[in-house]
Amino acid sequence: MKNKKSPVVLMTILACLAALMPTSAYAYLDPGTGAFAVQSLIAAIAGGLIAMRAYGRRILGLFWRSKAAPEDWPKDSSGNGHS
């Protein structure tokens, strides 16, 4: 199912980006400009996904820590009640 869905998402994102993209970034002219521009879009999306995943991990990490923290309290060796 994942494979069936992903092209639609990818397509929509690409179409939106294509409409928004400034053309001046690819103003130099070589025969592969168009193909490169699309790869650059894919790079941007992939970069975005990686960033989102990293960001998500950090949020999840915070979440985990806050959940795990109470379990650590009794193990606190200093005995002052703070970790």
Next chain:
Amino acid sequence: MAIRDPGSFRDPTGTIYASGDTILRSVNAEAAQNFLLLKSSGAYDDLVGRGWIIGAEEADAALLADLPEFARGVRVLVHPKLPFISYPYEWPFALLKRAALLHLDVQLRALDFGFALSDASAYNVQFAGHRPVFIDIPSFIPYRDGDYWTGQRQFIEQFVNPLLLRALFGIAHNSWYRGALDGIASRDIVALLGRFRRWLAPDILTNITLPDLMQRRARHAPDIAARPARPLPRAALQMVLRRLRRWISRLTPKPIAPTEWQRYETGNVSYAGDEERRKQDFVADFARRHAPACAWDIGCNSGRYAEALLQNGAGSVIGFDTDLDALEGAASRASAARLNFLPLFSDAANPSPAQGWAEAERSGLTSRRNADAVIALALAHHLAIGRNVPLPFVVKWLVGLAPRGVIEFVPKPDPMVQRMLRLRRDIFDDYGSAQFEQALGRHARIVGRLELAAGGRTLYEFERVAG
């Protein structure tokens, strides 16, 4: 002395020379370094082991001596010589598709070893029998994380667009490609696509519509220095290649009606009783007696007689036909029976010319001839009556292709010839068995003759007379 290949000039890292039974490739320092890396990484052994790329060794002193001093470069590689060079505009759909998949497979596998391909020219894939093999070793360059696929546009225009032409629209790529040697432009495909498919089919959108749109926008944009490109993660590159591979593997050729010749074998009305078996025996016997290393089958249809040649001692067969659906049948026959048989699109009345840069980059068909034998079964009447080529011209051309062969002559009362004449005036007074034999006798000795039916189709075995 080695001869420089007139098609080898675009890549400054190396030049090809033909020397007897070997191909020499002189490479510069960069390509020599890349080749060493390719070997030490294990990629070379892996890809050669799979039969995906052509072998390359370093030339020994004897071979080096064959190259002029100035041509030796930093290093000289030796490749085995392929028996025949064919071009994408001669491949039927099935072969172009196989070549496209091979290119992607090679690229994906090379990436595992840290290599990319510098370009995606379809001319860098050749066929050994029905199997594609990648021949351009200097195309392998080290891959750095974040690199873009530089050959994408070329891949799309030289492989994907020609395949789409047939798969989506039922238009054969061959004539168009022959006129556009660098491949079929994406803007042409976009022009053919409807608005709906242009934007809503994801593979078409990402590989054709969007690159074409960006290309056009770039052309009209002011000339401002580009910002550095974002790195393309390796996983994203692999995804692009794998998606493309899946897309191409699902493409099928739309039939080009009428498919009369594809049904030639089962629904053929031209042969009665055991005539077809006797014809096949004649061809088989010819192959057994001469065991040609390479035979050409002009008008090969779906390859029935090519198979007979191969099963009886021929080393390899190259078949030519104009019927694209029959050629699809021939291509599947070749791969199903693992035959050393290469079926190609070629119109005998208009074979591939010498063309490209200086009219020499891509060779004409006649200059590539390598046959020890030729068979032309039920072909001559299509040229003589169907295309108005005088019978003696047809015979001379066929005899010129190989020192010996088999030609089938179909006389005028034959139902097929009558059908060809039904809607036109019979201006072919000089078309007859006597004239055929006379024309053949001018260039060759007739060494065998088999009349399939009294006064009907007749097979001739000939031996060319020198001079």
